Amino acid sequence: MAKVVVVDVASIPCSEYSRPNYYEELIRKVSMILDLGEVHEPIYIIDCLHRNSSTTIPSDEFRSLKKQIRILHDISSASMYTIKQDLDSLDLSNVVIITSYCRRTVLQKYQELLFTTLYNFEYISIFDDLSAAGDRGTSAFTSEQVTQVSDDVNTFVGQLPAIGEITVLQSHLVPGCFSHGFTTRTGGVSYIRTLSSLNLFSSSKRRDPKSIVLENIRRLGLKVGFQPHQFHMVKTDHASDVWVVGDDAPKSYDGIVTNQVNVVLAAPGADCMPLLFTDSVLKVIGVAHAGWKGTLMGIAMATVNAMVSRFGSRKENILAVIGPSVGPCCFRLDQGSAKEFQSIHPDCVREDGTSRPYVNIRLATRILLERGGLCSKHIHDDTVTDIRNVTLCTSCHTDMFFSHVRDGTNFGTQIGFLWIKGSEQ
DSSP: OOBEEEEOGGGSOGGGGGSTTHHHHHHHHHHHHHTTSOBOSOEEEEOOTTSOTTTSOOGGGGGGGOSOEEEEOSSSHHHHHHHHHHHHHHTOOEEEEEOOGGGHHHHHHHHHHHOOTTSEEEEEOHHHHHSOGGGGGGGOOOHHHHHHHHHHHHHHHHTSOOBSOOOEEOOTTSOTTEEEEEEOSOSBOOOSTTTTTTOOOOOTTSSOOHHHHHHHHHHHHHHHTOOGGGEEEOBOOSSOOEEEBTBOOOSOBSEEEEOOBTOEEEEEESSSEEEEEEETTTTEEEEEEEOHHHHHHTHHHHHHHHHHHHHOOOGGGEEEEEOSBOOTTTOBOOHHHHHHHHHHOGGGEEOOSSSSOEEOHHHHHHHHHHHHTOOGGGEESTTOOSSOOOOOBTTTOTTTOOOHHHHOSSOOOEEEEEEEOOSOO
């Protein structure tokens, strides 16, 4: 199994360096670990600058391993992020860290904040065996230092350069008493090609950690006018559950509704549709995440019905906007699922003689909303030609949007967001 190796030399007490044959014993143990599997270069050596030069283990000692050596001068966000970038460039996920037991906690904290569970970390504490019993705590991190890791990570990601400028698409159908928009892919700090750069969703199955996604959300908030604590994203399950803000939240939900001002609702989309709903008469809003499964399960009307039942909205006053999503030009389903869309309307499926015909999930959503009681002219999608189109195909527009269909499993995510303007933000 391919892996990279990190040797935390800084965890060794300085008094150990003068022991007879110390270097030889250290290199022997590291060499044994390297021989256990395929190790990619470089080998990372963490060797803190604050050590006295006369006692620092020289990097030349590791040249006998016949591997390229890269020196990292401390345990920090910058050094751990360097390792992550190299892992990603090599498309690797397995890391072995050779350290002392007492320093493992802080390394695991950096792991938690700068990596996802897609990465597999193994910690080997050989330096405890090499050290004298009375000297083992010399290089330990205090609980306060572990707590400071979060601050270090936040400061670090806050200083990362943005890739491009944040651009937000808006619908002219939405009244001015609401703030809203659909994000595009530029202006964030995510660097992996399929996630670059304003990825707004972190998944255990992808390579963008929560700290990077939260920084992207913070920067989006600065651009459009909200604070991170106001932001509420749906917890997708490709189903039809709706959360009313203020109620106990279910474990997962693909829709949110509220009548509270300055509460930012957001729905993700990377081919799935982010849906925005507004009632300017009673000042009620809703958002929904609608993939093909959620569309068939009725998430769009479930969100509308929650606005009606909980806040008294009238369907004739509700406006709906279908955001950027995969178009009928690029989205296919198997025949069995396609037939369910044909039952909504024959125009939702375009046969091409294959076992996976093209499916139009946007048209299906419009039809279901119209049947549910929304006015046709109150729905903004790609069939509307007299106002700016925001229902662009995410798969076709490579430079503008992320796309699961196009980019595969490590895809990024854009969002649709919406809130009721209040006197204070």
